[in-house]
Amino acid sequence: MEDERSFSDICGGRLALQRRYYSPSCREFCLSCPRLSLRSLTAVTCTVWLAAYGLFTLCENSMILSAAIFITLLGLLGYLHFVKIDQETLLIIDSLGIQMTSSYASGKESTTFIEMGKVKDIVINEAIYMKVIYYLCILLKDPVEPHRISQVVPVFQFQGTCARCAGFYIEMGFLHAGQAGLELLASCDSPASASPSAGITGMRGSTLLPLLCTHGREQHT
Amino acid sequence: MVLKAFFPTCCVSVDSGLLVGRWVPEHSSAVVLAVLHFPFIPIQVKQLLAQVRQASQVGVAVLGTWCHCRQEPEESLGRFLEGLGAVFPHEPWLQLCRERGGTFWRCEVTHRQAPAAPSAPGEDQVMLIFYDQRQVLLSQLHPPTVLPDCQAGATPASTGGLAVVFDTVARSEVLFRSDRFDEGPVRLSHWQSEGVEASILVELARRASGPVCLLLASLLSLVSAVGACRVFRLWPLSFLGSKLSTCEQLRHRLEHLTLIFSTRKAENSAQLMRKANTVASVLLDVALGLTLLSWLHGRSRIGHLADALVPVADHVAEELQHLLQWLMGAPAGLKMNRALDQVLGRFFLYHIHLWISYIHLMSPFVEHILWHVGLSACLGLTVALSLLSDIIALLTFHIYCFYVYGARLYCLKIHGLSSLWRLFRGKKWNVLRQRVDSCSYDLDQLFIGTLLFTILLFLLPTTALYYLVFTLLRLLVVAVQGLIHLLVDLINSLPLYSLGLRLCRPYRLAAGVKFRVLQHEAGRPLRLLMQINPLPYSRVMHTYRLPSCGCHPKDSWGALCRKLFFGELIYPWRQRGDKQD
DSSP: OOOEEEOTTTTTTTEEEEHHHHTTEEEEEEEEEEOOOOHHHHHHHHHHHHHHHHHHHOOOOHHHOOOOOHHHHHHHHIIIIIIIIEEEEEEEETTEEEEEEETTSSOEEEEEEEEGEEEEEEEEEEEEEESSEEEEEEEOOOOOOTTTEEEEEEETTTOOOOOOTTTHHHHHTTTSSSTTHHHHHSSSSOOOOOSTTTTOOOOOOOOOOHHHHHHHHHHHO | OEEEEEEGGTTTOOOSSSEEEEEETTTTTEEEEEEEEESOHHHHHHHHHHHHHHHOOOOEEEEEEEEEESSSSSHHHHHHHHHHHSOOOSSEEEEEEEETTTOEEEEEEEEEEESSSSTTTTTTTTEEEEEHHHHHHHHHEEOOOOOOOOTTOOOOOOOOOOOOOOHHHHGGGGGGOOOOTTTSSSOSSSSSTEEEOOHHHHHHHHHHHHHHHHHOOOOOOHHHHHTGGGGSSHHHHHHHHHOOOOHHHHHHHHHHHHHHHOSSSSSHHHHHHHHHHHHHHHHHHHHHHHHHHHHGGGGGGHHHHHHHHHHHHHHHHHHHHHHHHHHHOGGOOOOOHHHHHHHHHHHHHHHHHHHHHHHHHHHGGHHHHHHHHHHHGGGHHHHHHHHHHHHHHHHHHHHHHHHHHHHHHHHHHHHHHHHHHHHHHHHHTTTTEEEEEEEOOHHHHHHHHHHHHHHHHHHHHHHHHHHHHHHHHHHHHHHHHHHHHHHHHHHHHHHHHHHHHHOOGGGGGEEEEEEEEOOOOOSSOEEEEEEEEEOHHHHHHHHHHOOOOOOOSOOOOOHHHHHHTTOOOOOOSSSSSOOOO
């Protein structure tokens, strides 16, 4: 089962979130970013070539023009292969682990899989970036000392996906701002204030994962 | 917990039979290693499994049944399959079923005993995870999880579930040794059942490597015994040996060769990779060296080089003479102290004159020397580069001497000035307490001190200028030598075999796994494909980098600047075991 919603990120760009429900123990969230726009590409290319032509009229050396073409091509390839992310996917498989995939515009995919045994907790953290934004992150256990946290891994790292409102996380199923919502929030033992707008501070997420699955079941059965 | 069944992709289209594998209760996962086909005699199956368990220390057992038939299993087949559950008792009992040629799978789990706690709804869900057996067998997880050598079935629950799967498949190699051409009592299907993988060249190399290694190891021990004899401990040779980078590089390569040809087998995969990387590094070195050799000796390039060498040395000496004439005049408009200037300038000019005379004495022999030095390139490009670095050091020896003279003079001056400056202010350096204390001086001490201070202060610009000029020249030479050393280090420590493995067989070096959800239908079990996630190149370099010579600059930039300011001598390439100057 699939459905799609759109949001806006901190820079104002459009983001589309797709949710796929495979089975009670497996769900996938797919966040897609707007593609490379022709307008920005043309603008950058024109700037580089105008600069190169200016240098050429100064130096009368045609190597500059070929160098400019070369640089533009290499720069575009490098941008598509290393920088521009098209889609980020989060696949959650019950009792196996969490997989995060980033697919770049050139087709490259980089995947990280975190086993369930290493996950200590999933929390929504807040950060200050000109205004308060929220991001979801996974806390990993320290292999030597199980009570300590060894790493904080943000989910959806690359897209400036810190959505402006917590509505993003509502759609992901972590908060249910409807009728049953306040009950769910009250049932977690969190000391944080339970308001569905921008007042959530570090909600403890130890129940976030089954919350995800039960919410799914309610909606789709 | 959801029950995970790891099923090999090679067994997806085989005939019906029994599932043979290992059950890991802590992670609730069943790792299927092979499929055992009908007809079989249960006693023989049990004997085979007991043998495999003993040989591999893995708790292999019959996990359930596999049914691959055209339509729904008939009543009799269903009862037969259930009856097998009584012959091979296993808890839980898996029943996998697939329609021939279809994509629909069915999976049932039967628990014989009632579970202790009432199971939540959906407790008995099954997830099918397909894995490529050959890739999982050959791959190696990074960072390596050390699973202790344990009895059949006992695994610490703290290790990840996937590490257990990899370990199980890797240790069950005994099960995969028979293929379908063997006339054994049972017929198994696994990744090697179409024919065991082997290579004639590898087998021949394995047989030949024993005596060859023995021979070469004895030769190398002879060479190291000669190198360790007492003659080389005596003063001139030991001094030369520690200063010349060629000797250091030769020692390094000798160590490498001893490692390669040692008769001890590599204990774990890290040591094996290290050996392989060393072999690749030595081969690359020798190949590059031979290319250089053929380039040098072709078209009498050595003659051209020898002809060009003496004029270049002459040219360098002439430029130095011009520089000294410039310093003896009014360099950059500064006014020098004429007497000191003349003394220092003439002293250095005499040195250059001596040096040029030596070079001219050597000029008939230069071509022969270069020819023999060029031959050393067959020992490897690194040896040739180290020789080049040593030759540059020898040719610029006069610059090194000038730098030392200038630095010593400047250092003496700075120390004198600082101590007399303290006298000016009525203070003294207390050596016992390592601090500055006040002190009352006599009048004549103060008088002489002030005089000396003034003299030293006015002579400072001349000395400082000479020091500056020759330090810059020395730093230039050191930079060139440093670049050559960097290149030598790169060839020494590049893990070529690991990089090649990552390029051509990426599944061998695994950073982890990744999953892909296969076509899913409601009501059917979830099917996932597990693939190996290869290690990124940066981590390959970092993990398998060979240890280099150890000749790295020890000083940070701040310490270097401080030493330059105070006139202390800098030795950027401090070798191991050098005493402080």
